[in-house]
Amino acid sequence: MSREIQDATLWGMDIVPQLLVNAIITGSIYALVAVGFSLTYGVLKILNFAHGHLMMTGAYLFYFFTVESALSVPTAALATCAATLVIALLTLLIFVNPFDRYSPMLPLVTTLALATILESCVSMIFGVNVKALDSGSSAESIQFGSVFITPLQVVIAVTALMMLVLIAFLMHSTSFGRRVRAMSERLAAAQALAINSPAMKGLVFTLGTVLSVYAGIMIGYETNLQPTMGHGYTMKALAAMILGGLGNLWGTILGCYTLGVLENFAVGLDFGAYSLPAGYKDAFAYFIILVVLLIRPEGLLSFRRRVA
Amino acid sequence: MEYIIHLAILVGIYLILAQSFNLTIGLGRMFNLAHVASYALGAYVTALASTELEMGFGRCLISSALVSGLFAILLGGIALRLAGDYFAIGTLAFASIVSALLINWKSVTKGVLGIPGIPRPEIGGVALYDNLQFGYVVGVLVIVSLTVLYFVFSSPFGRVLRGQAEDQLAMMALGRDVRLINTLGFFIASAFAGVAGALFAYYINYIDPSSFSFSEMVFLVTIVVVGSPGSFWGCVVATFFLVLLPEPLRFVDLPSSILGPMRQLLHSIVLLSVVWFNRAKLFPAQREV
Amino acid sequence: MLEVSDLHLKIGDALILNGVSFSAQAGDSIGIIGPNGSGKTTLFNCLSGFVLPFQGSVSLRGENITHTPPYLRAELGVGRVFQSFGIFREMTVLENLVVALESRAGVLRTFFPWSTTSRMIRAQAKEFAAQVKLDGKLSQRAGMLSGGQMRLLEIVRALAFGAEVFLLDEPTAGVSPKMKDEVAALISHVQTLGKTTLIIEHDINFVQSFSKRVLVLDQGRVILDDSPENVRKNDLLREIYFGK
Numbered sequence: 001m002s003r004e005i006q007d008a009t010l011w012g013m014d015i016v017p018q019l020l021v022n023a024i025i026t027g028s029i030y031a032l033v034a035v036g037f038s039l040t041y042g043v044l045k046i047l048n049f050a051h052g053h054l055m056m057t058g059a060y061l062f063y064f065f066t067v068e069s070a071l072s073v074p075t076a077a078l079a080t081c082a083a084t085l086v087i088a089l090l091t092l093l094i095f096v097n098p099f100d101r102y103s104p105m106l107p108l109v110t111t112l113a114l115a116t117i118l119e120s121c122v123s124m125i126f127g128v129n130v131k132a133l134d135s136g137s138s139a140e141s142i143q144f145g146s147v148f149i150t151p152l153q154v155v156i157a158v159t160a161l162m163m164l165v166l167i168a169f170l171m172h173s174t175s176f177g178r179r180v181r182a183m184s185e186r187l188a189a190a191q192a193l194a195i196n197s198p199a200m201k202g203l204v205f206t207l208g209t210v211l212s213v214y215a216g217i218m219i220g221y222e223t224n225l226q227p228t229m230g231h232g233y234t235m236k237a238l239a240a241m242i243l244g245g246l247g248n249l250w251g252t253i254l255g256c257y258t259l260g261v262l263e264n265f266a267v268g269l270d271f272g273a274y275s276l277p278a279g280y281k282d283a284f285a286y287f288i289i290l291v292v293l294l295i296r297p298e299g300l301l302s303f304r305r306r307v308a
Numbered sequence: 309m310e311y312i313i314h315l316a317i318l319v320g321i322y323l324i325l326a327q328s329f330n331l332t333i334g335l336g337r338m339f340n341l342a343h344v345a346s347y348a349l350g351a352y353v354t355a356l357a358s359t360e361l362e363m364g365f366g367r368c369l370i371s372s373a374l375v376s377g378l379f380a381i382l383l384g385g386i387a388l389r390l391a392g393d394y395f396a397i398g399t400l401a402f403a404s405i406v407s408a409l410l411i412n413w414k415s416v417t418k419g420v421l422g423i424p425g426i427p428r429p430e431i432g433g434v435a436l437y438d439n440l441q442f443g444y445v446v447g448v449l450v451i452v453s454l455t456v457l458y459f460v461f462s463s464p465f466g467r468v469l470r471g472q473a474e475d476q477l478a479m480m481a482l483g484r485d486v487r488l489i490n491t492l493g494f495f496i497a498s499a500f501a502g503v504a505g506a507l508f509a510y511y512i513n514y515i516d517p518s519s520f521s522f523s524e525m526v527f528l529v530t531i532v533v534v535g536s537p538g539s540f541w542g543c544v545v546a547t548f549f550l551v552l553l554p555e556p557l558r559f560v561d562l563p564s565s566i567l568g569p570m571r572q573l574l575h576s577i578v579l580l581s582v583v584w585f586n587r588a589k590l591f592p593a594q595r596e597v
Numbered sequence: 598m599l600e601v602s603d604l605h606l607k608i609g610d611a612l613i614l615n616g617v618s619f620s621a622q623a624g625d626s627i628g629i630i631g632p633n634g635s636g637k638t639t640l641f642n643c644l645s646g647f648v649l650p651f652q653g654s655v656s657l658r659g660e661n662i663t664h665t666p667p668y669l670r671a672e673l674g675v676g677r678v679f680q681s682f683g684i685f686r687e688m689t690v691l692e693n694l695v696v697a698l699e700s701r702a703g704v705l706r707t708f709f710p711w712s713t714t715s716r717m718i719r720a721q722a723k724e725f726a727a728q729v730k731l732d733g734k735l736s737q738r739a740g741m742l743s744g745g746q747m748r749l750l751e752i753v754r755a756l757a758f759g760a761e762v763f764l765l766d767e768p769t770a771g772v773s774p775k776m777k778d779e780v781a782a783l784i785s786h787v788q789t790l791g792k793t794t795l796i797i798e799h800d801i802n803f804v805q806s807f808s809k810r811v812l813v814l815d816q817g818r819v820i821l822d823d824s825p826e827n828v829r830k831n832d833l834l835r836e837i838y839f840g841k
């Protein structure tokens with residue numbers, strides 16, 4: 001008993017509860033970003049390299065509506081939502097639909113183009129410097145024992161949880177969800193049952209984009225916004241999806257929280273001379289991608305092997 | 309005049325970089341997103357070797373090529389086991405790790421501050437501080453590199469690389485070791501990217517991680533796609549076209565914070581429109597059996 | 598019912614279909630045989646709309662559907678049973694049937710599980726499952742079924758969906774000998790309901806038991822179109838399978 005406590009202090013275990021809380025918040029944000037990424041992969045069968053950039057653009061729109069146009073938060077949220085729908089549909093019409101039937105490599109190229117277009121447009125309009133959304137008093141920490149948490153962070157974690165419950169209902173209890181699952185698993189067979197793919201693709205893609213924009217806004221409140229932030233979050237979503245198996249929704253969500261835990265603990269725990277500098281937090285996700293691809297490409301957290 | 313020499317050197321560096329990229333993505337149809345990482349490694353090796361170790365021009369060039377080539381073997385060892393989307397993801401992860409190292413391994417790379425004061429190479433006791441003289445050296449290296457790459461493209465090796473892109477199973481059935489050939493293709497492409505990186509470091513005198521960003525990768529994809537993937541001369545023409553395309557912007561009075569994004573925007577719009585008009589022919593899908 | 602004329606189709610540089618023409622009346626049952634690579638499955642993919650021909654046309658009930666996307670063809674009544682099992686393995690047996698029935702009812706009326714339409718559909722789905730003796734496995738994952746059961750589920754799913762033309766691609770592939778009879782019985786049942794069936798099959802005896810007419814495909818062409826007895830007697834068949 002006493003040895004355990006000794007070890008705990010030696011390894012800096014007293015910060016474990018705080019790290020766990022941080023991990024949940026990071027994981028929640030990743031989950032909000034990655035759900036759309038995974039659904040898009042499942043239904044449209046494309047890796048959308050512009051996913052994080054769409055998130056960034058939506059968050060900047062919200063910044064534009066709240067800070068620069070001084071709209072109230074609900075109005076701005078509605079306006080952002082409407083603008084995001086338009087952007088998502090335009091993305092489908094211009095960057096995805098004309099290409100995906102020719103070669104699976106084409107959407108990779110066109111979404112790369114979209115990513116740069118969005119990043120350069122936002123840089124030109126808003127500048128390359130960081131912008132902050134002001135969360136006011138909800139950014140002030142409240143202490144629970146040894147754990148500090150802000151009301152904003154509670155909002156992030158709770159809304160993410162609500163979203164997961166909603167997604168679970170949507171995917172497993174509604175006709176819409178059954179169609180999404182059918183299309184992700186066996187597109188040709190779904191089409192042979194007259195499951196309307198263009199409309200479903202549009203719905204799934206816009207839904208996923210709106211969710212990620214919500215995440216982007218939360219990131220804007222929690223930290224800040226920058227035109228270059230998109231790529232990093234695409235990579236995080238990718239890492240989570242690789243962990244959970246490509247196109248496997250629940251695996252991906254589990255991957256998001258796992259990634260949150262791994263990142264926070266790897267950087268936060270004091271391993272003495274082997275401590276990882278905080279700058280490597282992001283590299284950790286990329287490293288995970290490689291390791292998983294090397295040992296179990298179908299996903300570390302997917303329990304069932306997918307049959308090709 | 310000085311401006312024209314500057315453009316010529318830039319075009320030369322990109323000729324090597326883009327053509328070597330064309331070898332993997334165009335000829336072999338391997339969607340390798342880590343080519344800029346090879347380029348970055350080449351640049352950093354030369355930057356470090358010439359400042360810290362005071363190594364000469366030839367040795368720097370060779371070390372850059374070797375380090376980048378070895379990186380490709382490591383990369384190929386993992387990524388070439390993967391197919392399709394997984395391949396793109398694997399190479400992207402590799403590229404991201406390299407850029408994370410460049411930013412965070414401060415004791416070696418000096419992080420975002422970058423490495424300043426890279427001396428121009430000395431040849432025969434003359435330091436090439438004059439851009440024209442340096443330009444000649446770049447020119448010679450470009451000609452040598454492109455000649456070698458041209459032979460690779462038209463050699464039996466190049467044909468096998470092209471063949472496996474169209475029908476991997478058929479090539480395996482013909483008794484070709486596709487993995488070995490792809491790895492070798494990776495090695496060659498990456499080594500030349502290393503050479504391009506070395507020249508870049510020498511020319512600019514100062515390198516930092518921002519020169520090797522994700523948008524640089526998109527730029528290379530643009531060059532290869534515009535020049536028609538797998539086409540040697542197409543890639544050469546596209547390099548001239550795309551490196552020079554945003555130059556007129558320089559004469560418009562724009563702040564540099566607008567200029568950079570504007571250039572990226574221009575490139576990606578060119579990329580999109582070329583892909584749009586050639587979508588039926590670019591990257592034809594592997595034949596289904 | 599189904600009119601196919603002069604279909605030409607390329608995959609890459611290879612000409613897979615080289616002028617396929619035939620027609621099927623409502624209620625016809627046609628067997629399709631031919632050596633590997635003769636274009637049988639590609640013909641089905643072309644009829645389902647997964648690949649498009651560069652020449653020729655397909656029409657259904659007089660309506661030209663050559664360039665209609667797959668999901669609209671399905672709506673018009675083209676059903677498909679895939680060689681490599683087209684069931685959704687990650688979904689339950691019940692869900693596999695429900696998703697097909699819902700597809701006809703529309704996404705909004707069946708959106709919530711507690712709506713009347715949804716309840717009706719679940720009841721219908723159970724009846725269809727009972728037809729193939731899968732009513733005891735409703736909540737099992739479809740991927741856990743045996744090959745024969747998966748095939749039965751897929752055929753009965755197309756029936757539940759309301760397909761009029763059944764494209765059956767080797768329905769007995771991956772099915773145990775014991776279950777083959779049950780699959781055969783189900784196909785007969787489909788035929789007695791007046792559906793049009795096209796069956797790709799290697800086993801000419803199996804074809805003979807269902808089809809009054811057999812098409813023989815070789816190198817992307819229909820080289821014989823006759824009754825099973827006449828096809829059997831024809832020397833051409835021997836030639837393409839065993840060489841001259």
